Amino acid sequence: MVAYTGKYTLEGNTWTTKPDVAWNEAWMGEQVRYFKLDGDKLVVETKPAMNPNYGTVVRVTLVWQRDE
Numbered sequence: 001m002v003a004y005t006g007k008y009t010l011e012g013n014t015w016t017t018k019p020d021v022a023w024n025e026a027w028m029g030e031q032v033r034y035f036k037l038d039g040d041k042l043v044v045e046t047k048p049a050m051n052p053n054y055g056t057v058v059r060v061t062l063v064w065q066r067d068e
Contacts, residue, residue: 004031015044040066 004022008015017031035044046060 040068042066 001023004017004019004024004027006017006019006021008017010016013034013036015033015035017033019028019031022028032047033044034047035042037043042064044062044064048057048059050056051058
């Protein structure tokens with residue numbers, strides 16, 4: 001599970017959220033994501049970051065498909 005909420009801004013392909021609440025307290029800082037629209041898909045990516053579970057740098061990609 002991943003969850004946070006707060007005000008956000010969009011600038012170009014950058015989506016920045018400043019969480020008011022987060023399931024993980026470490027996420028209370030500014031959250032920056034990059035997005036693009038690809039036909040009926042919305043693709044969102046994180047910055048490369050250290051994954052504390054695996055000890056490696058990862059980039060998370062989320063893809064949403066529009067319902068027809």
